[in-house]
Amino acid sequence: MPTADLALRDEYAAAVERLAGRTLDALRGAGGAVVPAPPAFPGTGPVPRPVLAAARVLGPDVLAPQALGASGPDEQAVLLLAEAHRAFPPSAFPAPSPTASASPAGAADAPGADTAADEDRAAGAALVTAWRDWGSAVLLARALGPAADALLPGAADGGTDRGTPRPAHAPRPEPYAWQGWSVRMAQLSALALPGLDGPVHDAAREHSLALARGAVRSVLRCDQRVAARLTRWLAWLAADGRELPLEVEPMLTRIRTVGDGSARTALELAVAEYLLTGRAS
Structure with missing residues (x-):
């Protein structure tokens, strides 16, 4: 990879960490807005x-402090997320295939498995993007009200999910393929917020055991980010009044103790803790 591409990738990764850190501070009540000071937010430059x-x-995690009730309305964060959707509109990403799901066991041994696996990964990535866009659009439409028509791409289409239509399907595990499905759900952890509900959440309710297995497997594999994201789903299920096959608090303690040092993982853990206790340490 050319040096310029590596530098750009590092710059973008650092920006994600900074924004995740500011969101984490807002969730913890440390003060300050999620969005950096002017001129780095819409309306001022x-x-x-x-x-x-x-x-x-x-x-959706840009608006997590508001969705969880940890902070009041944050106009700057709302405008930033809306501006991000204008700069990188949903139409810039491929539409998800109606067959996108975790690959069934044994598929890797089938003829043309390499091509099929590549297509499945691409379809799965498109599905994840579509559902995350849906979550962002729902939260933005609620925060913006009538202004959503002007600030969200496609908002004039109206509907509950203004800005991004709800994808036609949600990822569900094939028999004996809970590992791949749990990874897909980890990629969708930003949907584990109050005020968001839909087929992805129904799948989480139906397959809580698969989520628990995925979380434990990730801890054993020292994949702390995936473990944090799946434990966040388990915390969302607990807040939803569901019985769980394992205790969430010890999982949070274990992941926090081992950790990976990133603001994004810390944000996942803080959201999970807030869902469980109404506060984030």
Whole structure:
């Protein structure tokens, strides 16, 4: 990879970490807005592209402090997420295939498995993007009200999910393929917020055991980010009044103790803790 591409990737990754850290501070009540000071937010000057890309990566989590009730309305964060959707509109990403799901066991041994696996990964990535866009659009439409028509791409289409239509399907595990499905659900952890509910959440309710297995497997594999994301789903299920096959608090303690040092993982853990206790340490 050329040096310039590596530098750009590092710049974007650093922007994601900074925005995740500011969101974490807002969730913990440390004060300050999620969005950096002017001119780096809409209405006061051009927004740096790395900041917009970071908001696109975090998606609904940019508004997590508001959704959880940890902070009041944050107009700057709302405008940043809306601006990110204008800069990187949903139409810039491929539409998800109606067959996108975790690959069934044994598929890797089938003829043409390499091509099929590549297509499945691409379809799965498109599905994840579509659902995360849906979550962002729902939260933005509620925060913006009538202004959503002007600020969200496609908002004039109306509907509950203004800005991004709800995808036609949600990922569900094939028999004996809970590992791949749990990874897909980890990629959708930003949807584990109050005020968001839909087929992805129904799948989480139906397959809580698979989520628990995935979380434990990730801890054993020292994949702390995936473990944190799946434990966040388990915390959402607990807040939803569901019985769980394992205790969430010890999982949070274990992941926090081992940790990976990233603001994004810390944000996942803080959201999970807030769902369980109404506060984030």
